[in-house]
Each structure stands twice: as C-alpha cells, then as structure tokens.
Amino acid sequence: MEVEVTFLTVRGSAVMRRSRRIDARRVRFGRGTGNEVQLPDIRVDLTAAALFPRSGVLTIEALGPSPLRLNGRGTRSAPIGLGDEILIGPYRIQLSEPPPGCDAALLIELVQPLGDALQRLMSQVQGGVAAVPFGKRAAAWTGFLIIALVFLAGPIIVYFVGFAPLSRAIPSDSGVMAPLVRLWEPGELSNPHRFFATNCATCHRAAFARVRDDSCFACHGGIGRHVEAATEIGGARRTLEAMQCTQCHEEHRGNRAMIVRENGLCLQCHATLAQSTPGTETSNVSGFPGHPEFRVTLVADAAGPRFERVQLGKTPPPTDHPGIKFSHAAHLVPGGFPALGYKAMACADCHTPEPAGLGFLPVTYNKQCQRCHALDFERQDLPWPNARVPHGDDVGVAAAVWNFYAGKALQGAITESQLPAITRRVPGAPTSAPASVADGPPAGNAQAWVAAKTEAALRTIVFDDKRGCAYCHLGTGPEGAFDLSSILPLGATPRAHAPGAAPGRIIAPVILRTRFLPHARFDHSKHAAVGCDECHAARKAETSAAVLIPGIENCVACHGSERAGLRAESTCLTCHRFHQPELGPMRSAGTAAQ
Amino acid sequence: MRGGNAISVAASARPNRHESFLAYSRYRYLWFAALIVGVAVVLYILDRPYGTRYGGTWTGYTLGVVGALMILWLTWFGYRKRSYAEAQGRLVGRLSAHVYLGLALLVIVTLHTGFHVGWNVHTLAYALMCLAIASGMLGVFCYMRYPRLMTENRGGMTMQQMLGTIATLDEQLRVAAMPLDEATAMVVERAVETSAIGQSLWRQLTRRYPGCTTAAAIVHLDAIAETVPSALEEAWSQVRVLLDEKSSLLSRVRRDISYKAMIDFWLLLHVPLSFMLLTALLAHIVSVFFLW
Numbered sequence: 065m066e067v068e069v070t071f072l073t074v075r076g077s078a079v080m081r082r083s084r085r086i087d088a089r090r091v092r093f094g095r096g097t098g099n100e101v102q103l104p105d106i107r108v109d110l111t112a113a114a115l116f117p118r119s120g121v122l123t124i125e126a127l128g129p130s131p132l133r134l135n136g137r138g139t140r141s142a143p144i145g146l147g148d149e150i151l152i153g154p155y156r157i158q159l160s161e162p163p164p165g166c167d168a169a170l171l172i173e174l175v176q177p178l179g180d181a182l183q184r185l186m187s188q189v190q191g192g193v194a195a196v197p198f199g200k201r202a203a204a205w206t207g208f209l210i211i212a213l214v215f216l217a218g219p220i221i222v223y224f225v226g227f228a229p230l231s232r233a234i235p236s237d238s239g240v241m242a243p244l245v246r247l248w249e250p251g252e253l254s255n256p257h258r259f260f261a262t263n264c265a266t267c268h269r270a271a272f273a274r275v276r277d278d279s280c281f282a283c284h285g286g287i288g289r290h291v292e293a294a295t296e297i298g299g300a301r302r303t304l305e306a307m308q309c310t311q312c313h314e315e316h317r318g319n320r321a322m323i324v325r326e327n328g329l330c331l332q333c334h335a336t337l338a339q340s341t342p343g344t345e346t347s348n349v350s351g352f353p354g355h356p357e358f359r360v361t362l363v364a365d366a367a368g369p370r371f372e373r374v375q376l377g378k379t380p381p382p383t384d385h386p387g388i389k390f391s392h393a394a395h396l397v398p399g400g401f402p403a404l405g406y407k408a409m410a411c412a413d414c415h416t417p418e419p420a421g422l423g424f425l426p427v428t429y430n431k432q433c434q435r436c437h438a439l440d441f442e443r444q445d446l447p448w449p450n451a452r453v454p455h456g457d458d459v460g461v462a463a464a465v466w467n468f469y470a471g472k473a474l475q476g477a478i479t480e481s482q483l484p485a486i487t488r489r490v491p492g493a494p495t496s497a498p499a500s501v502a503d504g505p506p507a508g509n510a511q512a513w514v515a516a517k518t519e520a521a522l523r524t525i526v527f528d529d530k531r532g533c534a535y536c537h538l539g540t541g542p543e544g545a546f547d548l549s550s551i552l553p554l555g556a557t558p559r560a561h562a563p564g565a566a567p568g569r570i571i572a573p574v575i576l577r578t579r580f581l582p583h584a585r586f587d588h589s590k591h592a593a594v595g596c597d598e599c600h601a602a603r604k605a606e607t608s609a610a611v612l613i614p615g616i617e618n619c620v621a622c623h624g625s626e627r628a629g630l631r632a633e634s635t636c637l638t639c640h641r642f643h644q645p646e647l648g649p650m651r652s653a654g655t656a657a658q
Numbered sequence: 659m660r661g662g663n664a665i666s667v668a669a670s671a672r673p674n675r676h677e678s679f680l681a682y683s684r685y686r687y688l689w690f691a692a693l694i695v696g697v698a699v700v701l702y703i704l705d706r707p708y709g710t711r712y713g714g715t716w717t718g719y720t721l722g723v724v725g726a727l728m729i730l731w732l733t734w735f736g737y738r739k740r741s742y743a744e745a746q747g748r749l750v751g752r753l754s755a756h757v758y759l760g761l762a763l764l765v766i767v768t769l770h771t772g773f774h775v776g777w778n779v780h781t782l783a784y785a786l787m788c789l790a791i792a793s794g795m796l797g798v799f800c801y802m803r804y805p806r807l808m809t810e811n812r813g814g815m816t817m818q819q820m821l822g823t824i825a826t827l828d829e830q831l832r833v834a835a836m837p838l839d840e841a842t843a844m845v846v847e848r849a850v851e852t853s854a855i856g857q858s859l860w861r862q863l864t865r866r867y868p869g870c871t872t873a874a875a876i877v878h879l880d881a882i883a884e885t886v887p888s889a890l891e892e893a894w895s896q897v898r899v900l901l902d903e904k905s906s907l908l909s910r911v912r913r914d915i916s917y918k919a920m921i922d923f924w925l926l927l928h929v930p931l932s933f934m935l936l937t938a939l940l941a942h943i944v945s946v947f948f949l950w
Contacts, residue, residue: 131903211937251712
C-alpha cells in the first residue's frame with residue numbers, strides 16, 4: 065500500500081507542508097521512532113494506531129491503550145473513507161484525495177499544542193511525600209531532641225543535682241519527680257529497697273563506677289560471716305574476703321528477693337571443699353541430689369558436755385546419750401493412761417512449737433512431765449498439803465527429806481525416849497538397819513534419829529538404783545549408780561562444809577537437745593500438713609538412745625533439685641544460709657573490700 | 659576507560675535479568691544473617707548465668723555490642739546510598755545486606771534483652787528499634803509489590819503521557835461543552851480548571867478526592883440527561899464521553915501516585931525512627947555504665 069503523508073504546520077496565516085510517501089503493508093502511527101509515521105508528542109502512545117486495508121477497505125485500528133477519536137466518536141477499530149477525521153492524541157489526521165499512484169493521502173496537523181496545563185498538572189503530581197507538614201529531617205531532629213533531653217540529660221541532671229532545689233517547691237513524698245528518675249531503671253527495685261527508689265546515689269555512689277560493698281554496709285553493716293574468723297581454711301579465706309555483695313545479690317530484678325539462688329554459686333567452693341581446705345569437717349556436695357547423708361549432732365556425754373556428729377543410716381545406728389531414761393513407745397500406747405482419762409497421748413501433748421514455728425520448745429519436767437510424774441512425798445499428815453520433793457535440786461531433795469523427818473520429830477514432842485510408832489522398813493531391805501535406827505536413837509538424840517531416818521529414806525527410796533529418781537535418771541557413780549558420798553553419811557551433828565563449796569551432784573546431768581541439725585534450718589511450720597509420724601519413728605523408740613531424725617531419703621520424696629518440675633524445687637538456700645549472724649559481722653567498717 | 663576510580667563493573671558481574679535485591683547473589687546475605695542468628699540463639703541457650711538472663715551477663719554484653727555495631731553499620735547505609743564517591747561493590751548488594759542484617763538485628767537484640775521489658779529508656783531503645791525494623795519491612799514489602807502494580811497500571815504510558823492526554827481532554831472538553839447551557843458549561847469549566855490529583859499525603863495514599871470536579875461534572879451531566887434538548891444531544895454525549903475518558907485517566911493517574919506515595923512514605927517513618935533509635939541507644943549505653 066502506498067500512502068502520502070503530509071505534515072501541516074500552521075503559524076499564524078502561513079501554512080507549511082512537508083510531505084513524503086510511505087510504502088508499507090501497514091502504516092503505523094505512534095510516538096516511537098519505529099512507526100512508519102512518527103507523531104512526536106508525549107500524549108501519543110508509543111504505537112498508537114495502524115492503518116491498513118481490510119477486505120479492500122481502509123481501516124484504522126488503535127494499537128495502544130488510548131482510544132482513537134473518529135469524527136468525534138471514540139473507537140478502537142473502524143473503516144475510514146475520504147473526508148474522515150481521526151484524532152490521535154493532539155494530532156488530527158484527515159483523509160484527503162489521494163494523488164495518482166497512492167492508495168491514500170493523509171494530512172496530519174498538531175491541533176492541540178501543549179500549553180501550560182501540562183506543567184500545572186506535573187507540578188501537582190511531583191509533590192509526592194513532600195506534601196507532609198514536616199519532612200524526615202525535621203522529624204528526626206525533633207525526635208532526637210526530645211529523647212536526648214528527657215532520657216539522657218534529665219536523669220543525669222537529677223543524679224548530680226538531686227532534689228534539693230526542688231524539694232522546697234514539691235513535697236518530698238509527692239513522687240512527682242519519680243517517673244523522670246526511674247527512666248533509667250533497668251528493672252523494678254526489690255520491695256524492701258523501694259523507699260529510696262528515687263535516690264539512685266544511695267547505692268550508685270559514683271558515676272561510671274560499679275556498686276561497691278560500702279553502699280550495702282551503710283545499712284547492712286552487721287551482716288554475719290560465713291566461717292568463723294579463727295578457723296584455718298587456707299585459700300578459701302582469700303576468696304571469702306574478696307567476695308562482693310553483688311556476686312550473690314542482684315538488684316533491679318523486680319519484687320522478688322535479691323538473692324541469687326542457683327546451687328552453682330555455692331558449689332564453686334563446696335563441690336571441692338575437702339580438696340581445697342584439708343582438715344575441714346564439711347563434706348563435699350555435688351548438688352541436690354548429690355547431698356551427703358545427714359549428720360546429726362548428738363550428746364556423747366552429757367556430763368562434759370561433749371557432742372558428736374554422727375552420720376545417719378549407718379549400722380549400727382547412731383545413739384544419743386541425753387542422760388535420761390525415756391521410752392516414746394511406752395508413752396504413745398494406744399490405750400492411754402488413767403491420769404489422762406485413758407486418752408492416747410499425742411506428740412503435741414509434750415512437744416510445743418516455738419512461737420516462730422521453726423522448731424519446738426525444750427521439753428522440761430515442770431511443763432511436761434510433772435503432770436503425771438509428780439514427786440509426791442509420803443502421805444503423812446503434814447501441816448501443808450501436796451508435799452513434793454523439788455526437781456532438779458539434788459541437795460534440795462535431801463534437805464526436803466531431812467526437813468520432813470525433822471518436822472516429824474518436832475511434832476512428836478521432844479523426848480529422847482520416844483520413838484515414832486511406826487518404823488518404816490522397806491521390804492527386802494536388810495533387817496538390821498544401820499545402827500542408829502534399829503536400836504533407837506541414843507538417849508536424848510532427836511537429831512540423830514532424824515539423820516538416821518533421812519539417810520534410810522535417801523538410800524532406799526529416793527536414790528535407790530531401781531526406784532525414786534532412778535525411774536528416769538542416772539547417777540554420777542560408776543555405771544550410772546548413785547553416788548551419795550557427798551551427802552551421806554548424815555552424822556548426828558552436821559559436818560562442816562567449806563564455805564562456798566559446790567554441792568556434789570548425785571543425779572547425772574541431762575541434756576535434751578532441741579536441734580539435731582544445727583547447720584540447717586528446718587521449718588516445721590511449713591511442713592504442718594505432714595504428720596509427725598511420717599518423718600519421726602517415735603512410736604517404735606523404746607529408749608532415749610534412739611535418734612528419731614530421719615535421713616535424707618525422707619526429704620527427697622518431696623524435695624527435688626534446682627529445676628525440678630515434679631517435686632518441690634530446692635536449692636542450697638532452702639535449708640542453709642550463707643551469712644551466720646552468730647559468728648559475728650562479716651566485715652568491719654575498716655575492712656570493707658575495695 | 660582510564661582512571662583508577664573507574665566506576666565500571668565487569669560485565670560478567672551484572673546479571674542479564676532483573677535480580678531482586680532479596681535474591682541478590684543467590685541469597686548470600688540471607689544465609690549470612692541466618693548464620694549470625696543461629697550463633698546468637700545457640701549462645702543464648704547454652705549460657706546459663708546465675709540469676710536471670712539479661713543484658714549484663716557475658717552473653718548479654720556480647721549480644722549488646724554486636725547489636726550496637728550492627729545498628730551503626732545499618733545506619734551507615736543511609737550515607738553510603740547517597741554518596742557518589744563510593745566505588746566498592748554495588749548498591750543492590752549493600753541494600754540486600756542492609757535488609758537481611760536488619761532482620762537479624764531483631765533477633766539478636768531481643769536475645770540481648772533476656773526478654774525483660776519495662777517503662778524505661780532501655781525498652782524505649784528496643785521499641786524504637788522494633789519500629790524502625792517494622793518500617794523497613796514495610797519498605798521491603800512496598801518495593802516487592804508496587805513496582806509491578808505501577809507497571810500494570812500504566813499500561814505502557816508514562817506519567818507525562820497520561821497528564822498530557824488529560825490536558826488534551828481538557829481542551830477538547832472546553833470546546834465540546836460550548837453549546838450547552840450555562841450551568842453545565844460552568845460545571846465543565848470547573849472540571850477543566852482543576853484536576854484533583856496530588857494534594858495531601860493522606861489523599862495521595864487513599865486515592866479519595868471528595869471534591870473531584872470531574873466526578874461532580876459527571877454527576878451533573880447524568881442528572882440533566884433526560885432534559886437535554888435533542889439538538890444538544892450530540893454535544894451532551896460528546897462531553898459525557900470525554901468526561902468518562904478523563905475520569906478513567908484520572909483514576910489511573912491517582913493509582914500511580916498512590917503507589918509512588920507508598921514507595922516513598924515508608925522512608926518517612928524509617929529515617930526519623932532510625933535517628934531516634936540512635937539517640938535512645940546512646941542514652942541506653944550511657945545509662946548502663948553511668949549507673950553500673
């Protein structure tokens with residue numbers, strides 16, 4: 065197909081023409097240079113339309129996204145003929161009479177040159193995100209200033225200046241400045257320290273310096289040491305001296321206590337203590353489980369007194385020597401006792417918890433035993449009722465007996481020849497009583513009679529090996545026999561004693577321990593739901609030598625390791641303490657480390 | 659080309675097809691970031707400090723130093739991107755590293771916190787970092803999605819072409835509406851005078867222009883459709899067709915603008931957040947050692 069294309073340019077009244085001939089199967093129009101007819105305007109599609117014969121008829125077809133306008137009507141494809149006007153973008157293409165040899169003649173004119181409308185529209189579009197009230201730079205500067213002032217400068221100023229100038233204006237407990245100060249807190253303070261939460265300098269004494277021990281000692285100066293000062297523990301002493309409070313106590317961890325509970329802290333020394341500190345009594349521990357069997361502190365000799373630590377679970381089992389004859393089994397019989405109305409005794413009848421609930425008050429004769437085991441005297445007519453021999457006072461016992469017979473002698477009128485009507489004689493005792501009794505008092509000697517009666521009573525009743533005090537007690541003589549040599553024989557005249565001489569002991573000392581595991585802390589009140597029998601085999605204990613403290617296997621039934629999930633989580637600190645107040649203060653003010 | 663600082667890269671290093679910055683160099687920086695994250699997680703799990711895990715344990719300090727250095731390096735990208743003097747490597751590679759290491763930073767700093775948060779400057783720095791990374795993720799999403807949508811929307815036209823066509827239609831509308839009545843002519847003139855594109859960022863993003871004069875003109879013309887005298891029907895329909903064309907072009911332009919706005923908008927968040935993060939990071943580090 066041969067087409068003549070003429071470009072018209074109108075300037076005022078002058079019209080310029082530029083023609084050329086195109087020979088092509090299809091004549092394409094567009095702003096791209098590959099088109100047969102290039103329409104160089106931005107508003108034209110790259111390839112906007114094509115002109116070609118279809119079934120002998122010239123057809124114009126839109127190739128680009130924009131529709132064509134044929135004689136004022138939008139179209140994408142239509143046949144055209146002479147006189148038709150096609151608008152492609154701002155170009156008008158008219159079909160005119162083709163010259164000879166051509167199939168068509170086109171007159172192309174740019175009828176709508178770009179005015180400033182395009183400029184205006186472009187400027188509207190180019191705003192972009194600059195249309196915001198402030199740009200990135202302003203926002204960044206604003207953010208920087210706010211954060212730097214509030215979060216960096218503010219707390220530093222408050223740290224150095226403190227609240228002094230402000231406290232006159234703002235009451236000190238109003239907490240107004242608290243939020244600003246606490247912006248630097250990495251975590252909430254522990255409960256007991258919150259009352260100085262707004263004054264960081266209480267602990268952080270200097271900027272860019274770690275919290276040192278002297279901050280803690282300002283209030284906690286008397287905290288107890290871990291090992292006695294005098295004990296020789298080799299290199300471990302240096303380790304203990306160099307330790308810092310903050311190694312085990314961390315603050316800013318919230319409400320919970322500050323103490324770090326991990327076993328590893330303790331095991332750093334205690335796993336190899338036997339190697340690092342030769343001669344130590346403390347066994348190595350490798351954890352829990354891994355804790356050695358308990359060692360109970362027992363009375364080896366109540367007279368010394370001498371104590372010993374014995375490991376449980378050994379054969380033969382450890383024995384206690386409290387110096388008393390007592391059978392738990394005999395007291396816990398199911399039938400009970402007449403004096404108590406035949407109600408079976410319970411542990412709580414004798415063992416009273418301490419006020420704090422940790423352990424139990426000591427068992428004493430006056431509080432617990434006297435109810436049933438009263439030391440009643442003979443049922444003789446006495447001016448006073450319920451005579452009792454005093455408990456715990458050996459000489460007092462002898463004096464009470466002597467006083468009784470002296471009283472008897474006084475009651476019976478003082479004549480030498482008179483004898484009391486009844487001569488008491490113990491069955492089985494030798495019929496020939498000591499000389500001063502069987503033959504009656506020497507004429508006129510009531511004192512001798514009293515002495516004789518007293519001695520008989522003391523020897524055969526009170527301090528007899530099988531009755532009287534011996535029901536529960538042992539004597540100071542060999543094999544627990546009573547040694548009465550310090551008070552007997554009683555002469556007719558009292559013998560002179562050295563002034564200030566201590567009375568001899570007839571009853572052997574008794575030590576009833578209340579704490580058998582003094583290096584640990586067992587809180588009975590926390591275990592109140594567990595019955596006494598579940599841990600203490602008291603019903604089977606027939607003598608006081610039985611040690612009723614259970615071994616560690618009793619505890620691991622409920623207590624598990626550090627990260628136990630199915631048992632009570634237990635660490636070293638569950639039962640033990642690091643600081644022992646009874647050993648004195650850990651550091652004096654002068655030796656506060658660094 | 660002579661000169662020591664020739665900014666020419668060997669042709670073999672340039673792929674022939676478009677390679678997304680995420681897939682750059684066969685995901686090299688994704689593997690690198692995954693490696694760093696893996697090492698950090700393993701370190702976090704293996705270390706069992708006494709007390710709680712937090713930024714002050716050995717692991718905490720290590721992760722904190724690494725995180726802080728990474729933040730500085732990531733911020734440095736903003737400078738290098740705008741610097742013509744840099745001749746090392748390609749920007750797409752640096753961008754790829756920036757994106758993946760920014761994501762890795764999220765994990766590393768979260769482990770550094772030991773999962774402790776509170777109302778303090780430390781959590782402020784952490785929160786700003788999370789927001790900055792989130793805005794960065796928004797940016798990645800925008801660059802993944804919107805260029806293709808823009809291309810499809812334009813259909814081969816350029817913005818100039820679209821606006822030029824609108825300007826042409828405006829001229830044609832002026833002429834075509836001349837025979838119509840005063841009210842209609844005024845409405846059409848208003849439609850031609852101003853075109854509702856651009857304006858505020860919100861309008862750009864949502865593509866909502868309640869005061870669009872072209873839409874108002876269409877409504878008016880439809881309203882008078884019944885009452886147009888037969889002699890003016892041709893003019894009416896011409897104006898109506900032109901207005902439709904303009905309206906569809908306008909919506910195409912607005913869509914293009916909204917995509918462009920999204921592609922730019924996320925940076926409006928990302929950059930200020932990064933600087934606020936740097937400030938908060940400085941406050942965090944100073945406070946940690948001030949009250950050691």
